[in-house]
Amino acid sequence: MRQWMHDAMRGAPDSHATLILLARQGLAVTKQEFEDLRSALTEQWSAIGMRPVLVNDFSDAAQVIRELRFIDAPHYRAPQERAEAVWTYHALDFARLQEEYVAELAQNAQTLSDAFSVDSMNLTLWLANSEGKLARWAAQDRRYLDPNGLRMVETGFDSPWIAGQSLGSDTLLHKDLPEGDIRRWSSVLAVPIPVTHPEFPTVTSAVVTIGLPDRAETYAGSRFLWADAVSKIGDAWTSRISDGVFPR
Structure with a gap:
């Protein structure tokens, strides 16, 4: 070649x-x-x-192609810089955003519980740190006190975490968790959250994961019942994060 x-x-x-x-x-x-x-x-x-x-990933190559027409623009900020801006914004206002995000995730869980016809689920927001890692930033059932103590996981196609795979592929993923482990959830639905900028292409800088009590195949046949609700919640997180970091 x-x-x-x-x-x-x-x-x-x-x-x-x-x-x-x-x-x-x-x-x-x-x-x-x-x-x-x-x-x-x-x-x-x-x-x-x-x-x-x-x-790292095929999605990164697609991002490079989208960025090419902007790199000579005045005040251009590369995707890594924009992801870093998302991280910094959240770190500087950690306590307030924790309270806001936990409440929002809890509300999302109520909405999605009806859509999936389940009694319980677990929603988590993950944020990219612009250095190839993803932080478990907020969860519906707890409040974190210090951004320096958040769990960090690898991103990319070979990440052992479904959230990391979703960010790396920029794709909605629904995968089963390994059998044999004692855990409450059997599968995880990961929703990539693109962050928009007023001048430059969107960059996926977050993921919302949904822990579900049954295997992924259980919900495949009822996708038409929950897909729209998941999409709307993903769009709302895009707007929430984007408007905060890059106000129009």
């Missing part, structure tokens, strides 16, 4: 850089292995006149 691209690029103007997006997901390697390969991959593609851009 590299030889084919080298031949195709022969004679291209030097002033036009050609990017090649290399996703860790496509190579099926761990984050550490990908980091170890970084220099070699950069040298290989640079040798044929291409500018490699290394990303």
